[in-house]
Amino acid sequence: IVMTQSPLSLPVTPGEPASISCRSSQSLLHSNGYSYLHWYMQKPGQSPQVLIYLGSNRASGVPDRFSGSGSGTDFTLKIRRVEAEDVGVYYCMQALQLPLTFGGGTTVEIK
Amino acid sequence: EVKLVESGGSLVQPGGSLKLSCAASGFTFSGSAMHWVRQASGKGLEWVGRIKNRGNDYATAYAASTKGRFTISRDDSKNMVYLQMNSLKTEDTAVYYCTRHLIVGAMDWFDPWGQGTLVTVSS
Numbered sequence: 001i002v003m004t005q006s007p008l009s010l011p012v013t014p015g016e017p018a019s020i021s022c023r024s025s026q027s028l029l030h031s032n033g034y035s036y037l038h039w040y041m042q043k044p045g046q047s048p049q050v051l052i053y054l055g056s057n058r059a060s061g062v063p064d065r066f067s068g069s070g071s072g073t074d075f076t077l078k079i080r081r082v083e084a085e086d087v088g089v090y091y092c093m094q095a096l097q098l099p100l101t102f103g104g105g106t107t108v109e110i111k
Numbered sequence: 112e113v114k115l116v117e118s119g120g121s122l123v124q125p126g127g128s129l130k131l132s133c134a135a136s137g138f139t140f141s142g143s144a145m146h147w148v149r150q151a152s153g154k155g156l157e158w159v160g161r162i163k164n165r166g167n168d169y170a171t172a173y174a175a176s177t178k179g180r181f182t183i184s185r186d187d188s189k190n191m192v193y194l195q196m197n198s199l200k201t202e203d204t205a206v207y208y209c210t211r212h213l214i215v216g217a218m219d220w221f222d223p224w225g226q227g228t229l230v231t232v233s234s
Contacts, residue, residue: 032217040156040221047208047227048148048156053220091156095219099174100146100158 001025001094005103011111018079020106022092027072028055036096039068039077042105043088051090052077084110113137113223115209120228123199131194131228133209141165141187144212146221147194149205149230157205161212162192176202199232206230 002025012018028035039052050059052068055075065080079086087110092103119131133145144167147159160173162183171183182195192209206227213220 030217034217036219038220047224048210049224050220050222054218057218059220059222093156093221095221098158098161098172100148102156102158105155 001028001097001101003092003094003101003103005090005092005106007106008104009107009109011109012079012082013111014084015081018082018086018108020077020090020092020108022070022075022077022103024073024075024094028075028094028096029072030096035071035075036094037068037070037075038093038095040091040093041086041088042091043085046088048091079108082108082110113211115211115223115225117207117209117225117228120207120230122231122233124234125199125201125232127199127232128195128197129199129230131196131207131209131230133192133194133225135190135192135211138211140190144214145183145185145192146210146212147183147192148208148210148224149203150208150227151202151205154205159194159207196230199230201232204230204232 004023006021028037035055037055040048042048056068067078089105114136116134123129144163146161160183163170180198185192208227210221210224
């Protein structure tokens, strides 16, 4: 399954919203009703960390300014009001089937 | 604290072998499937492979790019997972992360991730 993210780079003013799109080459919707799409964030110099799982579920400890939506093949990660600590690379990942595959990443930077 | 710590990365010549280790703590390791993911410098994330738990017969699966060269194993008595890499190529140069596949009913996610260990394949 090929994962395509856009944009590649996203300059954002602090306090402004941000949105990242992720599209999969085939539906990630399982018969159980879940879409097996996760969002991970990688801060500079750090390892990835989970933000959103199964399309819209915020992981423990993740601020509520992050939200995920979508189903099937089209997904969106939104940051309601970007803060300086949100700088990093955001990846979507499909977990429906092996091999697990990732989007190319979106770099969020502060203007 | 739930934690994963990788080790074993180093400089190795093309065609050589290397074994990476990942030490787990703070959770029931024996019940968890474990994955390896790598990241070449300045590049994105690439799944390497996984090993399931004892209840799933320690089933392994690999990316096409590593199949036949890499082997994942685990020692539940030591809370360790390993990545044996043989016939290394320059394109295997990357930071290698281990991560736990957390499954709760039909829901799943990958958390935590280790800090990574750097493998450099070069002559």
